[in-house]
Amino acid sequence: MVGCVFPGFCFYRLAMPVSRACLIFLFACLCFSAGAALAANADGKDRDAHVAAPVQGPEDAARSLSAAAERVFGEAQPRLLQIRTVLKSAQKQSSIGSGFLVSADGRALTNYHVLALHALEPDLYQIEYRAADGSRGSLRLLAIDIGNDLAVVQLDTPPGKQFEAFAFARAALEGRLVKGERLFSMGNPLDLGFTIVEGTYNGLVDKSYQARVHFTGALNPGMSGGPTVTKDNHVVGVNVARSIDGDLVSFLAPAEAAVRLLEKARAGGEMDAAAVRREVGAQMNAWQKDFFAALDAQGFRETALGPYRVAESKADWFNCWAYTNRDEWRKLRVLMNRSSCNTHTQLFLGNEIYTGGMEISHAYFKSIDLDALQFSRRLGVRHPYLPGGAGNRYTPFRCRDDFLASGESSPQRPALRVSWCARGYRDFPGLYDVSVVAVTQDHDREALVSNATLTGVQFGNALAFTRGFLAALKVRRDLD
Amino acid sequence: MIWIETLSRNKEVVARVRATGKMATIGRAYDNDVIIDDPHVAPRHMRVRHGEDGALIAEDLGSRNGIQDESGKRRHAMKLTGDTLLRVGQTWLRVRDNTFRIPAERILPPERRLWPWLLLALTLAIGVRLLNSWQTDIFEHSDPVALYVRPLLGFALLASAWITFWAVLTRLLAGQARAGLHAIIALTGFAVVSVAGSLQTWLSFALSSHALADYGFVLIWLLAAAVFHAHLRAIGARHSLRKAVAVLMLALCACLAQWLESRPFSSEEMSDPDFHPGEFYPPSWRITPPGTEEPFFEQLREIEPMIEKLRKHDAELRNTNVSAPPKS
Numbered sequence A: 001m002v003g004c005v006f007p008g009f010c011f012y013r014l015a016m017p018v019s020r021a022c023l024i025f026l027f028a029c030l031c032f033s034a035g036a037a038l039a040a041n042a043d044g045k046d047r048d049a050h051v052a053a054p055v056q057g058p059e060d061a062a063r064s065l066s067a068a069a070e071r072v073f074g075e076a077q078p079r080l081l082q083i084r085t086v087l088k089s090a091q092k093q094s095s096i097g098s099g100f101l102v103s104a105d106g107r108a109l110t111n112y113h114v115l116a117l118h119a120l121e122p123d124l125y126q127i128e129y130r131a132a133d134g135s136r137g138s139l140r141l142l143a144i145d146i147g148n149d150l151a152v153v154q155l156d157t158p159p160g161k162q163f164e165a166f167a168f169a170r171a172a173l174e175g176r177l178v179k180g181e182r183l184f185s186m187g188n189p190l191d192l193g194f195t196i197v198e199g200t201y202n203g204l205v206d207k208s209y210q211a212r213v214h215f216t217g218a219l220n221p222g223m224s225g226g227p228t229v230t231k232d233n234h235v236v237g238v239n240v241a242r243s244i245d246g247d248l249v250s251f252l253a254p255a256e257a258a259v260r261l262l263e264k265a266r267a268g269g270e271m272d273a274a275a276v277r278r279e280v281g282a283q284m285n286a287w288q289k290d291f292f293a294a295l296d297a298q299g300f301r302e303t304a305l306g307p308y309r310v311a312e313s314k315a316d317w318f319n320c321w322a323y324t325n326r327d328e329w330r331k332l333r334v335l336m337n338r339s340s341c342n343t344h345t346q347l348f349l350g351n352e353i354y355t356g357g358m359e360i361s362h363a364y365f366k367s368i369d370l371d372a373l374q375f376s377r378r379l380g381v382r383h384p385y386l387p388g389g390a391g392n393r394y395t396p397f398r399c400r401d402d403f404l405a406s407g408e409s410s411p412q413r414p415a416l417r418v419s420w421c422a423r424g425y426r427d428f429p430g431l432y433d434v435s436v437v438a439v440t441q442d443h444d445r446e447a448l449v450s451n452a453t454l455t456g457v458q459f460g461n462a463l464a465f466t467r468g469f470l471a472a473l474k475v476r477r478d479l480d
Numbered sequence B: 001m002i003w004i005e006t007l008s009r010n011k012e013v014v015a016r017v018r019a020t021g022k023m024a025t026i027g028r029a030y031d032n033d034v035i036i037d038d039p040h041v042a043p044r045h046m047r048v049r050h051g052e053d054g055a056l057i058a059e060d061l062g063s064r065n066g067i068q069d070e071s072g073k074r075r076h077a078m079k080l081t082g083d084t085l086l087r088v089g090q091t092w093l094r095v096r097d098n099t100f101r102i103p104a105e106r107i108l109p110p111e112r113r114l115w116p117w118l119l120l121a122l123t124l125a126i127g128v129r130l131l132n133s134w135q136t137d138i139f140e141h142s143d144p145v146a147l148y149v150r151p152l153l154g155f156a157l158l159a160s161a162w163i164t165f166w167a168v169l170t171r172l173l174a175g176q177a178r179a180g181l182h183a184i185i186a187l188t189g190f191a192v193v194s195v196a197g198s199l200q201t202w203l204s205f206a207l208s209s210h211a212l213a214d215y216g217f218v219l220i221w222l223l224a225a226a227v228f229h230a231h232l233r234a235i236g237a238r239h240s241l242r243k244a245v246a247v248l249m250l251a252l253c254a255c256l257a258q259w260l261e262s263r264p265f266s267s268e269e270m271s272d273p274d275f276h277p278g279e280f281y282p283p284s285w286r287i288t289p290p291g292t293e294e295p296f297f298e299q300l301r302e303i304e305p306m307i308e309k310l311r312k313h314d315a316e317l318r319n320t321n322v323s324a325p326p327k328s
Helices: A020-024 A058-079 A112-120 A255-267 A273-298 A372-380 A459-471 B115-135 B144-174 B179-206 B210-215 B217-235 B240-262 B293-322
Strands: A027-029 A080-087 A092-101 A107-110 A125-131 A136-145 A150-155 A182-187 A195-204 A213-216 A227-229 A234-243 A249-254 A300-305 A308-313 A319-324 A334-342 A347-350 A353-355 A358-367 A398-404 A416-424 A432-440 A446-457 B002-007 B013-019 B023-027 B046-050 B056-060 B067-069 B077-080 B085-088 B091-097
Touching: A058 A080, A058 A092, A058 A182, A058 A195, A058 A227, A080 A107, A080 A112, A092 A112, A092 A182, A107 A255, A112 A125, A112 A136, A112 A150, A112 A273, A112 A347, A125 A150, A136 A255, A136 A273, A150 A255, A182 A234, A213 A234, A234 A255, A249 A255, A273 A347, A273 A446, A273 A459, A300 A334, A300 A358, A308 A334, A308 A358, A308 A446, A353 A446, A358 A372, A372 A446, A372 B115, A398 B293, A416 A459, A416 B293, A432 A459, A446 A459, A459 B293, B002 B023, B056 B091, B067 B077, B115 B144, B115 B179, B144 B179, B144 B217, B179 B210, B179 B217, B217 B240
Parallel strands: none
Antiparallel strands: A027 A234, A080 A092, A080 A125, A092 A107, A107 A150, A125 A136, A136 A150, A182 A195, A182 A227, A195 A213, A213 A249, A227 A234, A234 A249, A300 A308, A319 A334, A334 A358, A347 A353, A358 A446, A398 A416, A416 A432, A432 A446, B002 B013, B002 B091, B023 B046, B046 B056, B056 B077, B067 B085, B085 B091
């Protein structure tokens, strides 16, 4: 599915059930592409009538809300756009999203992921818009913000001076919006026509490295890049994603980020593919630099797994899950306790390129009735872990494997067997995906298998991280 | 008395004819002492007689194809020792008289009892096969029948087929099957090659040797070649060197094939073709102590320019592709 499904970052692992953590946090971008249409259930009639409205009776409340939505939509409709990415050779759409006009001279905001195909391959894809009045034309890309998944485009024919563009909600920019505030989200879901959806503001998402507005409302594929506004039609955020596990759990890029990007767009000109790649590379570099600084600033806490001690980040944007196989078999041969943490900071760069994520897992294995040789074989089965992704976006992996003596980077560190793999991004110089697996070598029938996978990092940062990661692995056998 | 022996192309005696006169004539016609059914032989082709010094002499009787010596040279007449080979038409002959000296009688070898060795080899092979199964018996869902019994039956079938093949071949070429000997060679060979394979992976772990992990298969193929050679020797001990060279060439071909297989030369591969992390063994089975961190990180640092080179190579490919964009 072109740029549409946004998995939480499940890596392929040998002989291991799909991580539960991965199943819980699945996001979907809201751009709509070929193939997703059939899954759509455009059942929008089932309006929630039980909305708290203390002064009025239920019927009045429904009427008044409905009237508000009608007014908001009526005002907004001329400024809404559907944005199509068209495969040039076939003259057919490859993905569909939404956008909205923010200036009379024809500037519009949308998501980066709506335009990603065109941004990276302008020779293959072009972008077009369709307005509510049926007018259509082509778009030029002016600015992108990878971290917030935003982009500014320019219409080829400005709508004219009498036209009134969307403004941003001051309350949202100043952080004064309160949870429960009624919001309206607009866009063109599943290519069914422009639509308005009511929902509520629920603040910024807790436990998220990236600032994301939690909007409780039914965002659907195709609404990516559409505006979410207050009842005064002031923009609070830009539709970005929804959780495919929960109901009505949707996410917006905050208005503040949109305003910043618009200012940036004013300064720059049109971006070609080379400029986009440069910009993506520069933004990713800046982004991961901040990320590692934030990681260091948050600090680490020591966690025990059997006799082993591992460091876990104190940052609350790590989602951590624990798993044991103790209850899975009647007669267990190897006990496994695993703790895995994931940042869910993946950024969408282009078709099948997700980056900026970090996943760390530590698994403690203890033989129950396996001999030392058999136990070592069982450890060998889980090796190595590598991130997936489309081959044409990355260079092949290059890997090294070695045994490291105990007590080197820290006195309690056991001897380790370390495998380290890295690959580069074909379009973005200086960015790498790195995976490191360390297996402790201090006991014949007990081991800790630790894995860290970083995507979209600088090589130096990856090496520094690896050093810290290895130094933090400790064993305290005297306590047993 | 003169003995005229007809030989096969492999110089084994096919027929032996005694001529009682002082001279023996050889040819296709029925008035000869020795008749040879070879269309390239003249009706009266040659004769053999004793010379003045008592040695045998072969003389051409005016045939068109003549007499050839071992090197293929045509001779009108040639002196024969008991070991001289000569060719008339397409037939090899050897001529001896009653004074030819033969080697002394060989002492009968003691009766060789094969079965204790066979039993030992069988035990060894089954033991190794079961040990291999045991090493993979590591999961909660392991099924003993699938892990132990089925591979053993498969092994029995394969071994029987292999031994039968060699026995039939030996029966054809050497007259007797020598199935017991082939069974000992095959079973011991399997055990040795299998143990050597495990030894190779263990040593590459115990010594942290990437070279052993990457190129140990050469040793395994050489061992397999030795087993093959042992089978060939069991057919017949002749040309042992020639057989050894042939078998060695086959082993080298196998090595080359495996090397090509393990190193895909396409840069499109997602995995690292040079990366073979090797097997896991218990830490206490190590021999050399583990390495230090700095050299390892030095190796990791070398990866960056490698990947950059790959990326640049791809970028060049992309540019050549883009120079002819599809028409819209």
